[in-house]
Amino acid sequence: xxxxxxxxxxxxxxxxxxxxxxxxxxxxxxxxxxxxxxxxxxxxxxxxxxxxxxxxxxxxxxxxxxxxxxxxxxxxxxxxx
Numbered sequence: 001x002x003x004x005x006x007x008x009x010x011x012x013x014x015x016x017x018x019x020x021x022x023x024x025x026x027x028x029x030x031x032x033x034x035x036x037x038x039x040x041x042x043x044x045x046x047x048x049x050x051x052x053x054x055x056x057x058x059x060x061x062x063x064x065x066x067x068x069x070x071x072x073x074x075x076x077x078x079x080x081x
Contacts, residue, residue: 008047021049029054030061 008029009022029047033040033054040058044051 008049026057027061030057033058034061 007025009025010019011022012020014020029043029049032038033043040054041051044054047054
């Protein structure tokens, strides 16, 4: 995320102090973290969020993606010699 990107929005702070973040801004942060060469901890620090929380969001986002599985075996036809 660049300097012009909006900060992560807090939607709600509960009585226990836990914050609920806006899903759209959370998704933008996750997308920025998935860019090649980006430091997750640096982005988390810039947004004022714990890096472990951002990693949980990334893991959850990757699990929800449709799998792009590649065949483990390639079919081979052997021709008679």
